[in-house]
Every structure is written in C-alpha cells, then in structure tokens.
Amino acid sequence: PEAITVQELANRMAERTSDLVKTLFKMGTPVTATQTIDQDTAELLVTEFGHIIKRVSDSDVEIGVGGEADVDTDLQPRPPVVTIMGHVDHGKTSLLDALRGTDVVAGEAGGITQHIGAYQVTLKSGAKISFLDTPGHEAFTEMRARGATITDIVVIVVAGDDGLMPQTIEAINHTKAAGVPMIVAINKMDKPGSDANKIRTALLQHDVQVEAMGGEVQDVEVSALKKTGLDELTDKILLQAELLELRANPDRMAEATVVEAKLDKGKGPLATVLVRRGTLRTGDIFVVGTESGKVRALVNDKGQQVKEAGPSVPVEVLGLTGVPMAGDNLAVVENEARAREVALYRQQVATAKRTTSAPASLESMFSAIS
Ligand code: GTP
Ligand code: MG
Numbered sequence: 001p002e003a004i005t006v007q008e009l010a011n012r013m014a015e016r017t018s019d020l021v022k023t024l025f026k027m028g029t030p031v032t033a034t035q036t037i038d039q040d041t042a043e044l045l046v047t048e049f050g051h052i053i054k055r056v057s058d059s060d061v062e063i064g065v066g067g068e069a070d071v072d073t074d075l076q077p078r079p080p081v082v083t084i085m086g087h088v089d090h091g092k093t094s095l096l097d098a099l100r101g102t103d104v105v106a107g108e109a110g111g112i113t114q115h116i117g118a119y120q121v122t123l124k125s126g127a128k129i130s131f132l133d134t135p136g137h138e139a140f141t142e143m144r145a146r147g148a149t150i151t152d153i154v155v156i157v158v159a160g161d162d163g164l165m166p167q168t169i170e171a172i173n174h175t176k177a178a179g180v181p182m183i184v185a186i187n188k189m190d191k192p193g194s195d196a197n198k199i200r201t202a203l204l205q206h207d208v209q210v211e212a213m214g215g216e217v218q219d220v221e222v223s224a225l226k227k228t229g230l231d232e233l234t235d236k237i238l239l240q241a242e243l244l245e246l247r248a249n250p251d252r253m254a255e256a257t258v259v260e261a262k263l264d265k266g267k268g269p270l271a272t273v274l275v276r277r278g279t280l281r282t283g284d285i286f287v288v289g290t291e292s293g294k295v296r297a298l299v300n301d302k303g304q305q306v307k308e309a310g311p312s313v314p315v316e317v318l319g320l321t322g323v324p325m326a327g328d329n330l331a332v333v334e335n336e337a338r339a340r341e342v343a344l345y346r347q348q349v350a351t352a353k354r355t356t357s358a359p360a361s362l363e364s365m366f367s368a369i370s
Pocket of ligand 2: 094
C-alpha cells in the first residue's frame with residue numbers, strides 16, 4: 001500500500017494541514033505534517049473529515065465526493081446567504097418577517113425564536129437572498145458562531161432605542177472572527193427614543209466604522225414594524241454580495257449544511273439544510289454527521305414539496321436515519337453501502353471520543369507546536 005504525507009493528503013482534501021495533524025493526534029497517531037501515514041490511516045482520516053474515498057486501484061487512494069474542487073468554468077452565480085444576528089428582542093425575527101412579507105412572530109411561542117429558521121426571499125427585481133434567523137439566547141452562542149461560517153454576509157440588528165448589548169458585541173466579534181462582511185441594521189427607528197447616530201458612535205468603540213463615520217461598513221436605518229428601510233437594506237445586501245462574486249457549481253452531487261434538525265412525531269427525523277454546492281434531489285443517498293439516508297421528500301420554506309434544491313437554497317429533508325446536529329455536513333454519495341459505511345465509521349469515532357477523554361490542554365499544545 002502507498003504511503004502519503006499528511007501535507008499532500010491535506011492538499012488533496014483541500015483541508016488545513018494543522019487540522020489533519022490535530023485529528024490524527026486525537027486518533028492516536030501523533031505525526032508531523034511532513035511525515036507519511038499508511039493507506040488505512042489515510043482512509044480513516046479522509047472519512048473522518050467527511051470526504052469520500054474513491055479507490056482508483058487498490059494501491060491508490062483518491063478523494064472523491066466532498067473533496068474535489070470545482071473547475072472555474074463550472075461555477076455559476078448563487079444567491080448570498082445572510083445571517084441575522086443581534087441581541088435578544090432587538091427585532092431579528094420581526095425584520096426577517098418584514099422581509100418575507102409574512103408573519104412568523106405570531107406563530108412563535110411567546111414571540112421567541114425556538115429554532116434557527118432558513119428562508120429565501122425573491123425580490124421584485126428577481127434577485128434572491130437566503131436568510132438565516134438565529135435564536136437570541138446565550139446558550140446558542142456556539143450555534144451562532146457556526147452560523148457565521150456558512151454565511152456570506154451578516155446583518156447585525158441593533159435596536160436604535162437600546163444600543164449595543166452583550167449579544168450585539170458577541171455577534172460583531174463572531175462576524176469579525178469568521179472574516180464575514182457585516183451590514184448594521186439600526187432597527188426600531190419608528191420609536192421616539194431611537195438615535196441612530198448614538199449607535200454609530202458606539203460601534204466605533206468596537207472597531208466597527210460605518211460609512212458615515214468614514215469607515216466601510218454599510219448601515220441602514222429600518223423599522224421592522226413600520227416596514228421602512230427594507231429596500232435599502234436588500235439593496236445593500238446585494239451590493240455587498242456583488243463584491244463577493246458568490247458562485248457555486250450546481251451540477252454535482254450536493255453538499256449542504258444542517259441549520260436545524262428535529263424529530264417529528266409524524267414525519268420522523270427532519271433536517272433543514274442549506275445547499276452549499278451541487279443540487280440536492282429526491283432519491284439522493286447521503287451521509288449527514290453520523291446519520292445517513294435517502295431523500296424521501298424535499299420541502300421548501302413555503303411548505304411546498306420540491307424535486308430539487310440548488311446552491312444557497314434552504315430546504316427541509318425527509319428520509320434520515322436519525323437526527324443530525326446543527327452544523328453537520330450533508331454529502332450525497334454514490335450508493336447506500338457507502339453511506340452506511342461512512343455513517344458507521346463516524347458513529348464509532350464519536351463513541352471513541354466519548355470514552356477516551358483527550359488531554360485538556362490539547363489546543364494549547366498544538367498552538368505551541370505549530
Ligand atoms: P429573540 O428571537 O427573542 O432574540 O428576539 P428578536 O431579536 O427576534 O426580536 P423580535 O423580532 O421577536 O422582536 C422583539 C420585540 O420588538 C417584539 O415585541 C417586536 O414587536 C418588537 N419590534 C421589532 N421590531 C420593531 C420595530 O421596528 N419597531 C418597534 N416599535 N418594535 C419592534
Ligand atoms: Mg427571534
């Protein structure tokens with residue numbers, strides 16, 4: 001069997017070498033980037049990263065689905081994925097509602113978002129924008145952090161009558177850490193106590209310079225309640241999206257990210273996913289986290305069954321073996337045997353991780369080495 005260096009494998013997988021080294025360490029194989037690992041270890045590692053191995057010959061391991069980079073000419077423009085973040089009660093859901101032209105708040109228990117919702121809006125111009133709504137509570141900090149990574153643009157909602165609050169600042173920091181451009185929506189401008197300039201000044205203390213303050217961050221005054229400033233907000237989102245030149249290949253087996261998942265009494269395990277590349281279709285066989293499945297039905301954000309979902313489209317997937325976690329990667333694979341194999345392997349890894357506790361200082365150890 002052929003051996004491969006960690007670095008070479010990382011390149012083929014389009015993953016960071018340091019991430020591979022870290023994972024190998026957790027798997028009990030401490031090696032450096034330039035050392036070689038055998039085929040079995042390489043295969044385990046590849047699977048662990050959610051990539052699928054395509055065996056060209058017995059001695060050759062090639063990364064297939066999940067790892068292949070797209071050829072430039074296959075890439076087509078895709079809608080931006082926008083996450084709405086901000087402090088509790090600053091109006092994230094109301095703003096999304098206003099943008100959708102429907103009323104989700106009325107349907108929510110106590111007006112508090114229970115789950116991350118994902119919606120796509122089509123504007124008068126025909127342009128599309130996908131939105132993610134994140135719950136506003138401290139406990140969802142991590143989920144919000146994950147949210148930022150599948151997001152192209154973050155809209156930070158700040159209530160103009162309240163100012164920057166802990167979760168506003170947290171959202172700003174997550175956004176910066178993820179390297180995602182932000183747009184500040186100063187909400188509740190219909191309220192007499194709202195003061196947009198006070199917000200703009202306060203933002204300076206957190207190194208966010210809006211255009212009016214000589215910076216480059218776009219801001220917009222809105223009222224989710226009175227539905228004002230919405231066109232300006234979507235214009236600014238699209239302007240920002242244009243600069244990002246967002247593209248994806250729709251003609252490949254789909255890869256998607258789970259934004260929420262639950263067990264429905266009638267329908268079984270359900271996952272709302274956002275397609276990152278490729279096109280997800282009914283009948284597709286997939287792996288998602290430690291689960292697998294076959295797409296029994298796809299339901300869009302309007303509750304309608306659809307046959308397929310392309311890049312940036314949020315869609316609910318039926319036909320999973322179990323409930324995955326938010327943030328899990330869904331990847332379509334060639335056949336059910338492969339799906340079961342990968343899911344089983346991941347379950348074993350997950351079990352192993354639970355039973356062998358890694359040294360507490362693992363992270364710091366690695367930052368010292370690299
Ligand atoms: P969580 O999901 O709980 O974090 O809250 P949220 O940020 O989604 O806020 P939500 O949209 O639920 O709004 C909170 C409250 O502010 C509700 O009572 C809304 O009616 C009110 N609200 C939201 N936007 C506006 C606005 O533009 N003007 C006024 N006056 N009230 C607003
Ligand atoms: Mg909400």
